[in-house]
Amino acid sequence: MYRLIFIFLFIISISTFAQNDSNDVAGMYLTLPIDFPSIDNSVINNELNLQGFPSIDYSKANYGIGLQIYVNRWLINFAFNKKTRKTNNDFYSLEVEYRSTTLNVGYDVIKTYWLSIYPYAGFKGSGLNYLYKSNVENPATFQSYFQTTLEYKEITNS
Numbered sequence: 001m002y003r004l005i006f007i008f009l010f011i012i013s014i015s016t017f018a019q020n021d022s023n024d025v026a027g028m029y030l031t032l033p034i035d036f037p038s039i040d041n042s043v044i045n046n047e048l049n050l051q052g053f054p055s056i057d058y059s060k061a062n063y064g065i066g067l068q069i070y071v072n073r074w075l076i077n078f079a080f081n082k083k084t085r086k087t088n089n090d091f092y093s094l095e096v097e098y099r100s101t102t103l104n105v106g107y108d109v110i111k112t113y114w115l116s117i118y119p120y121a122g123f124k125g126s127g128l129n130y131l132y133k134s135n136v137e138n139p140a141t142f143q144s145y146f147q148t149t150l151e152y153k154e155i156t157n158s
Contacts, residue, residue, distance in 0.1 A: 031066035033079040035100055037126060048130075056130050058098045059083040066102075073108040075118050093133045100126035 037058070045055040066079030079102045087094040104122030 026071045027069075029068040029070075031068050031077070031079060033064050033066045033081060033102070035062045035064070035081045036060065037062065037098060037100065039126070039128065041128075053132055054087070054092070054094055056096055056128060057085065057087075058096050058128055059085045062098055062100070064100075073111075075104075075106040075108070075120075077104040077106070077120070077122070078102070091135055093135065095129075095131040097129040097131075098126070099129070100124060 037060075039058065041056045041058075048055055062081045062083040064079055064081030066077060068078075069076045079100075081100045082097065084095055084097040102122060102124045104120040106118035106120040108116045108118055110117050
């Protein structure tokens with residue numbers, strides 16, 4: 001799915017064009033955003049530890065894909081970042097997924113063709129998904145699969 005989106009955005013970004021008037025310019029770029037989130041999980045980590053579950057430990061640097069569109073001196077930037085951190089041991093499997101989506105609008109405050117400064121204003125939404133699976137000592141057979149006591153916990157925070 002992500003490959004199809006990447007290929008689609010890449011094909012669209014090739015279609016950079018310029019109009020006849022030298023002041024009217026439009027185009028697109030693919031971007032590779034890097035996100036360094038700072039999320040306070042102390043309250044939920046305390047609650048998880050009291051219940052005997054491992055803490056939420058998300059990735060500190062996340063990368064994604066974005067699209068930047070510019071028309072004349074206006075700029076629109078859209079980006080999506082996603083990273084999953086996995087922990088496996090004999091007792092449990094843990095996945096913590098970080099996601100963020102940003103939409104920004106900027107305007108070039110300098111009227112030169114060789115330098116651009118775009119102050120941005122926009123929206124950023126981010127979320128964490130916590131997935132805990134306990135491992136059993138003896139794997140279940142197909143006949144007894146539905147009678148096992150496997151534990152599955154999922155928490156979503158955004």
